[in-house]
Amino acid sequence: MLMNLFRRGKVANLPAPQPNPYAPSRPPMDPGPGLMERPLTWLGLLIPIAVIGLIVFAATHN
Numbered sequence: 001m002l003m004n005l006f007r008r009g010k011v012a013n014l015p016a017p018q019p020n021p022y023a024p025s026r027p028p029m030d031p032g033p034g035l036m037e038r039p040l041t042w043l044g045l046l047i048p049i050a051v052i053g054l055i056v057f058a059a060t061h062n
Contacts, residue, residue, distance in 0.1 A: 019025040035041055 017028045
């Protein structure tokens with residue numbers, strides 16, 4: 001993920017998609033909702049946080 005963070009700037013500076021001048025093309029697909037707007041993203045973040053919380057709880061109560 002850290003490598004993607006550094007490469008994001010390079011990708012963000014790319015120009016908008018252009019139609020193919022040599023063949024028929026269609027407009028770009030809709031990218032959909034942003035990453036943090038998707039429910040499974042929050043579930044994927046919640047599981048490791050819960051596991052770490054349980055480990056800390058178990059370590060402090062023994």
